[in-house]
Amino acid sequence: MTPVVDEKKVQGKKKQKNKKKAxxxxxxxxxxxxxxxxxxxxxxxxxxxxxxxxxxxxxxxxxxxxxxxxxxxxxxxxxxxxxMRGGEKIEKYRDLLKRCERVLGVENVITLETLNQLGSNLDDNEEYEEAKGVWERYLAGRVKVLGENHKDTLGTLNNLGVIYELGKDHEETKKCSRNFKKFLYASGNSERFAQMITSCPGLAFEG
The missing domain is CATH 1.25.40 (Serine Threonine Protein Phosphatase 5, Tetratricopeptide repeat)
Incomplete structure (x- = not known):
């Protein structure tokens, strides 16, 4: 019986063999x-x-x-x-994000930071609705990779709080505020310091 040759495996082995060592x-x-x-x-x-x-x-x-x-x-x-213009930079980040997600995966640090920068540029370009969705994805990724109590989530919570406040989404702003305080204590920062660094005072003062 003639054995079945898996051409993909053969080609893969050839590529591996011919791959130059760094x-x-x-x-x-x-x-x-x-x-x-x-x-x-x-x-x-x-x-x-x-x-x-x-x-x-x-x-x-x-x-x-x-x-x-x-x-x-x-x-x-x-x-x-x-x-480059804001719109051009946004397209560069979108293109890079697609490639990173495909090759590196959605939880890779480069993928996540590309998401963050895309959100920032959309925010700068006053595309708030899309920025909100991007930052929500970024926050979900950071929480999954680093855990709920990691201090690196502070900036993202702040950014989302600003977007929610601009959109008059008071329920989401309150939710963001509660999480902000939770992360604040976990990071060891005082509320006084949080009031100084946040651009959305509602996050620090919300009861």
């Missing part, structure tokens, strides 16, 4: 490019930030593949540094 020394250089790009971005030197992030992106794509996590990270880092 050079650890080069990857260290690209990690340094990430760090330098982040530092330049922090001080507002966007031209140099773009240069370093591009080098990291090209290097990671060459060493690890176009759909590697580090290549996606470099693409994510490049978008906010690049001068």
């Amino acid at each position: 050079d650890p020394r080069k990857l260290e250089i690209f990690d340094a490019c990430f760090a330098l790009g982040g530092a330049c971005n922090w001080v507002g030197d966007f031209d140099d930030a773009i240069r370093y992030f591009k080098r990291a992106k090209e290097g990671c794509e060459e060493q690890l593949g176009r759909e590697s996590e580090k290549a996606f990270h470099a693409t994510y880092s490049l978008i906010p540094c690049t001068v």
